[in-house]
Amino acid sequence: MVTRGRGSTGRYLTSRGRTSADAGRDTPGTQYHGKRILDLATLSLLAIPAVVLGAICALAIWLEDGPPVFFRQVRAGRGGRPFVLLKLRTMTSARHRSDAFPEPASITRTGRLLRRLSIDELPQLINVLRGEMSLVGPRPTLPYQVQRYDSRQLGRLRVRPGLTGLAQVHGRNRMSWPERIEWDLRYVENQSLRLDLAVLACTVRVILTGDGVAGHSRHDPIAQVAERRCAVPEVMPRIRLAKPDIGAEEIEAVRAVLTSGTLTDGPQNAAFEREFADRHSAGHGVTFASGTVALAAMLLAEHIGPGDEVIVPSMTFVSTATCVRHVGATPVFADIDPRSFNLDPAEIARLVTRKTRAVLTVHYAGQPGELDQLQKTCADHGLLLLEDAAEATGAEFRGIPVGTFGKSAMFSFTPTKNITTGEGGLVLTSHAETADRLRLLRNHGQPSRYQHVLIGYNWRLTEMQAAIGRAQLRKLDAILARKRANAGWMSRRLAHVPGITPPYQVPHASSPHMLYTCLVAGDRDAVLDHLVQRGIEARIYFPPVHLQPIFADRDRRLPVTEAVAAQMLSIPMHSQLTPDELAQIADTVEEAIGQADRARSRTLPTPEPGTARAAARPAAAAQPTPVLQPAPTVQPAPTKPLPPTVQPAAGPPAPRPAR
Numbered sequence: 001m002v003t004r005g006r007g008s009t010g011r012y013l014t015s016r017g018r019t020s021a022d023a024g025r026d027t028p029g030t031q032y033h034g035k036r037i038l039d040l041a042t043l044s045l046l047a048i049p050a051v052v053l054g055a056i057c058a059l060a061i062w063l064e065d066g067p068p069v070f071f072r073q074v075r076a077g078r079g080g081r082p083f084v085l086l087k088l089r090t091m092t093s094a095r096h097r098s099d100a101f102p103e104p105a106s107i108t109r110t111g112r113l114l115r116r117l118s119i120d121e122l123p124q125l126i127n128v129l130r131g132e133m134s135l136v137g138p139r140p141t142l143p144y145q146v147q148r149y150d151s152r153q154l155g156r157l158r159v160r161p162g163l164t165g166l167a168q169v170h171g172r173n174r175m176s177w178p179e180r181i182e183w184d185l186r187y188v189e190n191q192s193l194r195l196d197l198a199v200l201a202c203t204v205r206v207i208l209t210g211d212g213v214a215g216h217s218r219h220d221p222i223a224q225v226a227e228r229r230c231a232v233p234e235v236m237p238r239i240r241l242a243k244p245d246i247g248a249e250e251i252e253a254v255r256a257v258l259t260s261g262t263l264t265d266g267p268q269n270a271a272f273e274r275e276f277a278d279r280h281s282a283g284h285g286v287t288f289a290s291g292t293v294a295l296a297a298m299l300l301a302e303h304i305g306p307g308d309e310v311i312v313p314s315m316t317f318v319s320t321a322t323c324v325r326h327v328g329a330t331p332v333f334a335d336i337d338p339r340s341f342n343l344d345p346a347e348i349a350r351l352v353t354r355k356t357r358a359v360l361t362v363h364y365a366g367q368p369g370e371l372d373q374l375q376k377t378c379a380d381h382g383l384l385l386l387e388d389a390a391e392a393t394g395a396e397f398r399g400i401p402v403g404t405f406g407k408s409a410m411f412s413f414t415p416t417k418n419i420t421t422g423e424g425g426l427v428l429t430s431h432a433e434t435a436d437r438l439r440l441l442r443n444h445g446q447p448s449r450y451q452h453v454l455i456g457y458n459w460r461l462t463e464m465q466a467a468i469g470r471a472q473l474r475k476l477d478a479i480l481a482r483k484r485a486n487a488g489w490m491s492r493r494l495a496h497v498p499g500i501t502p503p504y505q506v507p508h509a510s511s512p513h514m515l516y517t518c519l520v521a522g523d524r525d526a527v528l529d530h531l532v533q534r535g536i537e538a539r540i541y542f543p544p545v546h547l548q549p550i551f552a553d554r555d556r557r558l559p560v561t562e563a564v565a566a567q568m569l570s571i572p573m574h575s576q577l578t579p580d581e582l583a584q585i586a587d588t589v590e591e592a593i594g595q596a597d598r599a600r601s602r603t604l605p606t607p608e609p610g611t612a613r614a615a616a617r618p619a620a621a622a623q624p625t626p627v628l629q630p631a632p633t634v635q636p637a638p639t640k641p642l643p644p645t646v647q648p649a650a651g652p653p654a655p656r657p658a659r
């Protein structure tokens, strides 16, 4: 292991010559002045207790599993230079040579305790004393991992690696590699004595609260330092809006395709189409390279083109409207229902002209709107109903799967969706002729090789993606169950927060909660900023499309859409959120509302006598338009809300107990 590690680093340094990593080693000023003094001063304070504690732990290791007591491994230090990292041994002696991905069974009882309290890292104080490490910095990486860094990521080698770091106090084990590296880069760019002290304090706190440095902290030292220094870049979200549930099944599926030799236009696509269609009780599924091209194909399959109009909502992702332009037709923007954010059927009668060919309805956040009314209205006016079900995989209306209410429907599989193929889309239809035409459009208009009967495109999904899609489809029910439990808990919790309206539940509809979008009465942007500063990803899903510079319809007003857009806020709601993360999100929203309200009341004029009550309710006063009513159907929880018991299927460590 030692030999291999050295070789890898040597190869890396040789192959890259004096690149960023090397440069980092020599660049003066890459560590702030006084960092070494902080390390040595802290070491002198810790020396006696550390030696005593180390001796006790060494004895416990010896008694349980015999020698050796230390575990040594070559790691990449500052500038990629190798050094031997010391730890207390936590694995059975047969296994201790590779601790990168330990199996639980090979960790000793003492080792488990040492890891939980992070005491196994104690001997690294010797590395700090030798100057190979610092107390705070990016964790020293395995040498082979350095070879995978891009030139920006190599920047994490500009400082000495640390015993603890920003990723450690932000829940290292729940992060992907790129996320950890982002925290490291942020540290490198923002190092200061104050930040080091904050990270050390946080480390002590997370260890004492039982999380260990692999757990996660509710405290964000960099945000606190940032508030004072006001000079740090945007905080990397700790809790992402969406997180694909990808695991061994998908990896194995891709591996099998790659070794099969058929990478496109093969059995995986055919099977994915059939399985997706069967799940929806639809006749045909046709895969596409993305949801956007699938939408365009759906319109082309209906011969919609120049001179035609298609009614679309403006509260959607832009491609609902741009696909209409792609085929040369004109999108006509319609207003929405203020509670479901879905197209208002009453708008159709108002907007229909003799050029109108179709209504392309969107199921916002995956939740269908009043589909029976839409069907009736379209039938009354002789219009085609098409569904943009990009967000709606797994949704139902009156027990019937969404995607079967219009003549055809598009589903998207980008990584924010409930199931993903990386990129990808699929059109469902029960009309054989439409399916045939969609297949021709997807593949250069060829019914058989090199015979082209219409102007087609290469809009095919690869076999690897289709194989991922099949594995994802098998997980769909489990993903939906976890999301629904999480969303149910969140709605009960937020129902107690004044100024927040949780998502509306359309009667007879089931939502897959692709998004969790609330309305914020008050300073929504302040709430959004607060969440982002606390590392919780939040977004405005979506800025109205009719107001985008690419649409000439900018004079047209859609009062409900615009009022919703001014108040909406989407917060994380993916299937892998733990109870603790859910509680953090809800607490932070509540804290943000409180802070925004206090800020507002400080800026409000002193109330006239007799108007004090009105001034004391700034949130209500802040409603930007009277168009919106609070959604009434979300029931407050009858008891003290508890985080849900649904656990992530795999991956993240066991959640903290419900508070």
Ligand SMILES: Cc1ncc(COP(=O)(O)O)c(C=O)c1O
Binding pocket: 290, 291, 292, 293, 316, 317, 319, 320, 362, 388, 390, 391, 412, 413, 414, 423, 424, 425
């Ligand atoms: C409502 C809606 N329509 C269309 C699309 C476009 O799908 P894709 O990103 O797969 O092209 C999306 C996806 O983001 C969407 O949310």
